[in-house]
Amino acid sequence: MFASSSPPAADTLEISLFGTGVGEALAVHVGNGEWILVDSCRQTKASPEPFNLSYLRSLGVDPTKDVKLIVATHWHDDHVAGLSELVEQCQSASLVFSHALANDEFQCIVGLYSTHQVSFDNEKSGVREMGRSLDTLLKRKYATPASYRPPVRTQADSRIFRRDDCEVIALSPSPESIQMAMEEMASAWHALEAEARGGRGPRPARSGFPCPQRNHNAVALWVKWGERRILLGADLEEHGNRLLGWQAVLSCNQFPDGHARVFKIPHHGSPNGDYEHIWQDIVVNDDAYALLTAYNRGRTPRPSLDDIERIRQHTNEIYYTSLPRKTANRYDRTVERTIKGIVRRRRGLGPTPGHIQMRWDAVGNISVEVAGAASKI
Ligand SMILES: [Zn+2]
Known part of the structure; x- marks a missing residue:
């Protein structure tokens, strides 16, 4: 269920986006057979093997040697299912994740590094993947120290990969996101201390203090290679606050530089992931390639028809890995009558997986292939 099964040329930048309806993953070729997941x-x-890992195997890539980085943009279930298997298999890769941790994520770290014998099986799946990933690295540290790479916690303005003139830069979390995470941890710690002293501090639940909305902790990425630029939006949102989310990205000190031709749309196309100035300031203004994944849960599955129409105001090159059933059905009833013909092929009903494979060669040619439920709008 993959697009082309021949590997990209050594100087071709590839971005492959995988979606299942409630999960997304990427594989990025950064040159000379090296990959970032x-x-x-x-x-x-x-x-059940992770989608991006199966894809690399189908290309004949050796994950134990050729994957250099694994990035967990944030520990939500729809972004990290199977991530601990990537860490297990890709033994030459560094694991990178956000420096801004929610309290249940911090608790996971406390449990792991204080006893070394905790079980993560009862945790929410995102935190469970985090615990298992870090546990794998901890065991590797003692069993095979020569191959051990410590986990990397990243933040805005950090270069997380470099080879020749190819670089990957983290655009978030912002310093204020990290500060907020620290403040939340501190108040939770204070509550625990108060309880230990027999005081009446607010009582934390076993598996975590209340988790505040946390998408501003997500790691958005900027991939640059020569003149080529790609913006990977993760689930980063716009918060109407200059210190958080997309507004903070635009005040990064060093990056972004230039304009992205390829844009992985943030947060499955939802309005709170959309920030007008991103389109104006760091995405090319003539039909950038917009890549979308679905989130086929909740009252309003994403992308909705309105989301797609909003993105169409910026570009006509929109690709999706799959569409939520609700959105696809609305195409059937209404859109065919009003804007007939915008959907070339109608697939993607329900949770069918899809793959968008985009290859960008050194002289600037971009080719796109789709497989499964993926399609161009
Ligand atoms: Zn998501």
Whole structure:
């Protein structure tokens, strides 16, 4: 269920986006057969190996040697299912994740590094993947120290990969996101201390203090290679606050530089992931390639028809890995009558997986292939 199974040329930048309806993952070729994996999702129940890992195998890539980085943009279930398997298999890769941790994530770290014998099986799946990933690295540290790479916690303005003139830069979390995470941890710690002293501090629940909304902790990425620029938006949102989310990205000190021709749309196309100035300031203004994944849960599955129409105001080159059933059905009833013909092929009903494979060669040619439920709008 993949697009082309021949590997990209050594000087071709590839971005492959995988979606299952409730999960997304990426594989990025950064040159000379080296890859970066961003997030993880399982293709289907019948073939549970992480989607991006199966894809690399189908290309003949050796994950133990050729994957240099695994980035967990944030520890939400729809972005990290199977991520600990990536860490297990890709033994030459560094694991990178956000410096801004929610309290249940911090608790996971406290449990792991204080006893070394905790079980993560009862945790929410995102935190469970985090615990298992860090546990794998901890064991590797003592069993095979020569191959051990410590986990990297990243933040805005950090270069997380460099080879020749190819670089990957983290655009978030912002310093204020990290500060907020520290403040939340401190108040939770204070509550625990108060309870230990027999005081009446607010009582934290076993598996975590209340988790504040946390998408501003997500790691958005900027990939640059020569003149080529790609913006990977993770689930980063716009918060109407200059210190958080997309507004903070635009005040990064060193980056971004230039304009992205390829834009992985943030947060499955939802309005709170959209920030007008990103389109104006760091994305090319003539039909950038917009890549979308679905989130086929909740009252308003994403992308909705309105989301797609909003993105169409910026570009006509929109690709999706799959569409939520609700959105696809609305195409059937309404859109065909009003804007007939915008959907070339109608697939993507329900949770069918899809793959968008985009290759950008050294002289600037971009080619796109789709497989499964993926399609161009
Ligand atoms: Zn998501």
